[in-house]
Every structure is written in C-alpha cells, then in structure tokens.
Amino acid sequence: MGARGGIITLAALIIIGCQGSSSSSAPPVSAPPPVKLAQNRPVFSADSAYKYLEEVMKCGNRIPGTPEHKRCGDWLMEALRRRGASVYEQVGVYRGTPIHNIIASYGGDTVSPRILLSAHWDSRPHADQDPQNPQAPVPGANDDASGVAVLLEIGRLLQQRPLPYGVDxxxxxxxxxxxEGVSDSYCLGTQYWTENPAPYPPQRYRWGIHLDMVGGKNATFLQEGYSRQYAPLLVEQLWAVARQLGYERYFPPLAGEPITDDPYYLSSRGRVPMVNIIQRDPMGKGFFPEWHTTRDDISIIDKATLQAVGDVLIAFLYSFHPQTLAPL
Ligand SMILES: [Zn+2]
Structure with a gap:
C-alpha cells in the first residue's frame, strides 16, 4: 500500500515524552481495569502458522494472472475447506486487473452477527524499494503471507472450537x-468487493480485523490512523488485550499515521469498521526494513511475532461479543 510520512507518530511520541517528564509529583496514569479473558480459549500455534507460511511460499510468486498465483489460490481454498470452512471464490476484473478474492465462512449462512478477518494473498511484481533488483518480484513472506498464515491457523482453531457468531x-x-503516488492503484481486490460484495453484503459485518506484515522480527503495530477513526473502540480493546497478555512491546499504545491499505477501503466505502494490524516503525522509518525488496523472504519471519499476533486475536475473538465488544 501507499506509504505516508511518520509525522503523527513522532508527534505522539514527543507528547507522551513531555507528559512523562513534566511533573514528578503528578499521580501515575491509572491502567484501565483488566479485561476478562475467556479461560478456555484454544491455543494458537506459531509452529503451525509457520508451516502454513512455508506452504504459501512454496507456491512461488503470487502475482495475479500467473500460474503460480493460480496454484497458490487452489492450495489456499483446499486448505480452508480442510479446516471446515465454506469457501467462496470471487473472480472478476477490476480496471483491467484480474481479481480472485477467497472467502472462507465459519458458522453457517444464517448466523448473525458476522465479523471479518482478512489479509492479502497476492505478492508484488516489482521490488521497487530494492536498489539492486528493482525489477525482480517481491517474495512477500511478510507482505503478506504472514497475515494469510496467521488466519489459516485461526481457521484451524475455529474448526476445533466454533465461535457463537459468524466469522469470514x-x-x-x-x-x-x-x-506509489497513484491514488487507488493499490487494494484492487477490496475496491472490487466494496462494489460487488459477496457472498454477504457489508451490512452483515459488525467489524473486522486485517493483518498485513505480521511476521517481522521485533515488529511494532501502532494504532493505525484510519483504524482509530473508523473503529476506535475495537482499537482500544485489542491493544488492551495485547497489554494484558504481555505483548505491549509489539502493540505499543501509540498513534500511527493513516495508511491507505485494504481496511481503508472496507471502512470508508464498504462501511465495515476495520482495524489494521500492520507493522509500522514508531520512529517514522516506515514499514519493515525489507519492505518491497527481494529480501522479504521466509528468512525474516520470526515465530515470536506470529505468536504474539495470534495470541491477541484468539484471546480477543473468544472473549468478546462482536455486537457490544463486551465479554461474551
Ligand atoms: Zn506491500
């Protein structure tokens, strides 16, 4: 997706720094009360997610319109079916580009409410941030096979322990x-879906969570700007769960700048309030160091990050009611 500057993030850091040192006699900010997390939730396995990631990477580059992309799509649909999902293919063309969105439903057609969990499964044809090989394809291990792998593992757990609401x-x-710099040139799959939603209309979803670049070493997930705008309560709750699980290092309570990514189109045009969990450097250095280079391969994936993201999602999904965001 398109990158924007890190000014807001830096400003937030500076403000927090000033508050912290302005008065030594000020009472400490009281932490919010602990969230009541479900005890009997399933256990997310980073080893399992990593195996899914290896399988996705074995397909080759996932560039739309290529045989490798087709092979990967077939593999993904089969993997989801094996994990108990009803799988829908959305095939179309958007502004001359082939689109193949893959939708895996858990909970049956009539179940309400529904929530949406997503990642992008294609990979970038040109490593334009790579000074050595700008014309070579990006392997896309972190961007965004990592998000796909975490969701495949969540699908495995949904089959084992169904939730009392629908999940797609x-x-x-x-x-x-x-x-870069060409508006609406990214996120063609989501733009297509917002104009041709299937199999469910956007109104069926209470909200959603999107994962992008969730496997990098020492990743930080800032509270992305559009997520704060469109789904502020969901942001608060997710980051509170992360803190409670001891993952504040990955999920610092810092405001990030808005990023024009799939969730932006889903929130603004699709009217599904979305949170984007996306790696962003708190000091304004952008995404992850290998972003849109040929070095975004499986060697940069850290299971500890996959575990942190998976644990937060599972704790959240099994503890909160999607209608109210109150404990289930
Ligand atoms: Zn990307």
Missing part, C-alpha cells in the same frame, strides 16, 4: 500492484 476469513487479491 477473506484473502484479498491484487492488493500490491500499485504505484
């Missing part, structure tokens, strides 16, 4: 074909 895992296509 959607793998968006054609997210990463964009050109």
């Amino acid at each position: 895992i959607i793998f968006w296509d054609s997210e990463d074909l964009g050109k």
